[in-house]
Amino acid sequence: MKVLGWRAWLAFAALLAVPLLPFMSKFYLLLAFDALLFGAVAMSLDLLMGYTGLVSFGHAAFFGLGAYASAVLLERGVTSLWACLGFALVVVGLYALVVAYFSTARRGIYFALLTLIFAEVVFTFFRYTQTFGGSDGIQGVAAPTLAPGFAIDTPLRNYYLVVAFLLGAYVVCRVLVTSHFGRVLVAIRENEDRARFLGYNVQRYKMTVCLISALLTGLGGALYPGRSAFATPDLMLWTVSGELIIMIMIGGLGTLTGPILGGVFFVVLQEKVSSYVSWYFIVIGLVLIFIVLFMPKGLLGFRRMLGFRQWRATA
Amino acid sequence: MDYLVAVLLPQLLHGLVFGAALGLLALGLTVIFGLLGVMNFAHGELYMLGAYAGIAAIGVTQSFWVALIVAPLAVGVVGAVTEVLTLRPLYRREPLYGLILTFGLALVFREAVRQIWGGDMRRILPPFTGSTPLLGMTYPNYRLFLLAAASVLLLVIWLFFTRTRAGIIVRAAVQDAEMLDGLGVNVRRVFTLTFAGSAALAALAGLLMAPEFTVYPQMGVEFILLAFIVVILGGMGSLGGSVVAAFVIGIAQSLFSLWMNPQRVAIAIFGIMIVVLVVRPRGFFGREGVLE
Numbered sequence: 070m071k072v073l074g075w076r077a078w079l080a081f082a083a084l085l086a087v088p089l090l091p092f093m094s095k096f097y098l099l100l101a102f103d104a105l106l107f108g109a110v111a112m113s114l115d116l117l118m119g120y121t122g123l124v125s126f127g128h129a130a131f132f133g134l135g136a137y138a139s140a141v142l143l144e145r146g147v148t149s150l151w152a153c154l155g156f157a158l159v160v161v162g163l164y165a166l167v168v169a170y171f172s173t174a175r176r177g178i179y180f181a182l183l184t185l186i187f188a189e190v191v192f193t194f195f196r197y198t199q200t201f202g203g204s205d206g207i208q209g210v211a212a213p214t215l216a217p218g219f220a221i222d223t224p225l226r227n228y229y230l231v232v233a234f235l236l237g238a239y240v241v242c243r244v245l246v247t248s249h250f251g252r253v254l255v256a257i258r259e260n261e262d263r264a265r266f267l268g269y270n271v272q273r274y275k276m277t278v279c280l281i282s283a284l285l286t287g288l289g290g291a292l293y294p295g296r297s298a299f300a301t302p303d304l305m306l307w308t309v310s311g312e313l314i315i316m317i318m319i320g321g322l323g324t325l326t327g328p329i330l331g332g333v334f335f336v337v338l339q340e341k342v343s344s345y346v347s348w349y350f351i352v353i354g355l356v357l358i359f360i361v362l363f364m365p366k367g368l369l370g371f372r373r374m375l376g377f378r379q380w381r382a383t384a
Numbered sequence: 385m386d387y388l389v390a391v392l393l394p395q396l397l398h399g400l401v402f403g404a405a406l407g408l409l410a411l412g413l414t415v416i417f418g419l420l421g422v423m424n425f426a427h428g429e430l431y432m433l434g435a436y437a438g439i440a441a442i443g444v445t446q447s448f449w450v451a452l453i454v455a456p457l458a459v460g461v462v463g464a465v466t467e468v469l470t471l472r473p474l475y476r477r478e479p480l481y482g483l484i485l486t487f488g489l490a491l492v493f494r495e496a497v498r499q500i501w502g503g504d505m506r507r508i509l510p511p512f513t514g515s516t517p518l519l520g521m522t523y524p525n526y527r528l529f530l531l532a533a534a535s536v537l538l539l540v541i542w543l544f545f546t547r548t549r550a551g552i553i554v555r556a557a558v559q560d561a562e563m564l565d566g567l568g569v570n571v572r573r574v575f576t577l578t579f580a581g582s583a584a585l586a587a588l589a590g591l592l593m594a595p596e597f598t599v600y601p602q603m604g605v606e607f608i609l610l611a612f613i614v615v616i617l618g619g620m621g622s623l624g625g626s627v628v629a630a631f632v633i634g635i636a637q638s639l640f641s642l643w644m645n646p647q648r649v650a651i652a653i654f655g656i657m658i659v660v661l662v663v664r665p666r667g668f669f670g671r672e673g674v675l676e
Contacts, residue, residue, distance in 0.1 A: 124480055171662050178423055178479060179665050182616060183658065189609060190654045197647035308605070311425075311487045318484055348499050354491030361485045362473055 073240065084232050088225055098224035100340055102231050102296050106289055108332030109235045111316035112242055112325055113285035118314070119323030120246055121278050122258030124181045126310045127168065127188030131283040133305030134161050134191060135290025137201060140300035143210035150213040150221065150230075154291050161287025162280070164191070169279035173272050176261065185307055196302040206301030213295045227296045234292060235329070238285050242325050245281065254278055315357050321367030330368060394521055395638045401527050401596075403634020404534030408589035409607065410614040410626040411541060412582030418558035418621030419578055422471060422482030427586055427611065428604025429493035433459050434587025435594040435603065436497050438508060448511035455591050456584040463583025467576050475575075490604070498601045510595035526595055533592060538627060541585075545623060554578055558621060610637075613657045619667030628668060 087093065087101060110132055117123045138160040139153035147153070172183040195201050202208065212222035221230055245251050253274055256264040265271045294300050303309075312335065320331025338356070342349035360367065409431055416424050437458045441451035466489060474481050510526040518528075545551040556564050557574050565571045590604075597603065614633050618625030633653065640649040660667060 124483070171658065174662060175665055178483070178620075179616075179661055181483070182612060183661050185609075186613070186654050186657050186661075190651055190658075193647050193650045193654070197645075307609075314484060314487070348495050350491045350495035351499075354488040354495070357488030357491070358470055358485055361481050361488065362470065365477070365481060 095224045098228050102227050104333040104336040105231045105235050108329035109238045110286050110289040111313050111328035111332040113282045114313050115328040116282045121254045125184040126181045127184030128313050129305045129309035130188035130191040131286040132290035135287030136293045136300040139291040140207040140210050140294040148214045157287050157291035165280050165283035169276045173275035192305040208299045399635035399638035401531050403631035405589050405593045407627045407630030409611045410630050412585045414615045414626045416582050421479050425486040426489040428608030429490045430583045430586040431590040432604035434590030435599045438591035456587040459587035460580040460584035464580035467579035494601050505598040505600045508594040617667050619669040622669040625669035
């Protein structure tokens with residue numbers, strides 16, 4: 070099965086070549102890291118929001134939990150990246166199982182609020198638990214190592230790590246949404262009752278996609294302490310979940326590539342605007358309002374319509 | 385008995401005060417939800433704006449009482465303008481868009497306030513001090529006033545919705561806006577005025593509570609989650625339910641904090657919420673099937 074088209078390969082080749090650009094200082098490499106990481110996380114949320122029609126207001130908790138899982142190991146001297154990722158998978162997976170089980174029983178706004186409240190529980194726990202540093206979080210952790218002796222300690226290595234993660238996550242998401250499973254998700258989004266009447270166990274599908282989206286988000290979170298050397302409870306604030314939703318809305322719901330672009334756009338916009346003015350949140354808020362009012366399908370809205378036509382042709 | 389009077393009673397009263405303020409906030413939220421189908425994420429910011437507008441008005445007039453009238457009016461105007469410019473085009477779209485739009489509005493309001501008044505904590509002094517002996521304990525006067533004011537307000541709101549033509553029109557719009565439109569009522573104006581009213585109510589709650597809490601740009605973010613919880617617990621779109629749930633949460637919060645530290649209280653409240661959402665998502669008095 071051909072998963073990635075030539076445009077995707079071209080895009081990833083371009084991403085690999087980005088550090089060669091003459092003006093890519095360490096600062097810009099780290100900015101690019103953030104942009105791609107949040108792009109990848111927004112894409113994982115898009116599985117849920119764009120394809121299944123479930124708005125999660127609690128994805129920051131999956132991200133933060135992944136970051137804490139890896140920071141806890143790094144702090145205690147376990148520096149293997151694979152151990153960090155594995156531990157994050159276990160921790161986020163267990164938590165996501167609970168959240169997915171209870172949240173997917175409800176639809177619409179109730180789903181959004183359930184995920185929000187679960188995330189607030191996690192936030193409150195880490196914010197006040199001194200074992201995990203309370204409101205300061207875990208600071209100054211060591212860089213993770215890919216293999217013994219090969220530490221991911223430079224912005225360049227971090228950058229390539231996140232590009233690899235983005236590629237992996239993109240392939241997972243793309244395979245998922247083009248598979249039968251993905252079609253059922255879209256059916257659930259379009260008409261849940263009808264999907265149920267057709268004999269699909271709707272809740273099991275919703276739980277599975279919730280879990281996959283949470284795990285990808287948690288893995289993204291696990292990469293974060295390697296770049297920043299910290300994990301703080303602020304990563305789990307519900308406003309962060311809101312920002313992820315903003316990224317998806319900017320890029321275009323249900324497009325996978327859209328949210329990546331939206332994430333990049335959001336992170337770069339925040340960085341650029343905040344270096345000129347201190348009121349960048351006003352700019353971001355206005356951009357969001359503008360998009361909701363005038364281009365609800367986001368930057369990639371038009372391609373999505375094309376995509377639907379292709380589906381009908383092949384179905 | 386001593387324990388009852390010295391510990392339990394003040395805490396209970398405090399819970400009532402807190403619950404009444406929460407009720408004012410939640411009422412606005414639930415009416416807007418019932419009417420416009422929008423879960424207003426910017427409601428906490430309107431509450432915060434009320435406190436800051438109060439600070440501005442007190443700065444000019446030196447009077448808490450004048451501010452108590454001016455600030456809600458000003459925030460009501462802000463609400464009306466916001467509704468006309470941003471929410472009105474969204475009514476025919478999915479509720480999701482309203483949620484995201486008001487999230488953007490909240491960002492704008494919060495940052496605007498931070499730019500104008502700065503990010504640090506401020507205080508509003510209560511208009512009177514001292515305390516009154518009551519049932520064998522002494523209780524601060526301002527809190528008694530708060531309790532009285534909030535109760536009167538809740539009563540007035542209840543009378544408005546049951547006894548006045550305008551209130552009945554709003555309730556009719558919650559039930560079926562299209563039908564109301566067919567009966568010749570200017571529904572758009574009802575929507576705008578209701579939004580303005582709910583904004584003014586949030587602002588009033590913000591200013592009334594300001595002498596008890598501190599005033600800072602993030603204050604709405606923390607309060608709004610509780611208000612959401614109240615709205616769901618009471619049942620989306622149910623006015624009476626919101627008030628009952630506000631008192632339940634207010635009292636639960638202050639009683640829990642006798643025996644637990646703050647984060648356990650927060651987690652306990654969230655826990656109640658999760659159980660309610662899972663077991664009975666329509667809350668105490670909500671209609672079945674609303675947005676389920």
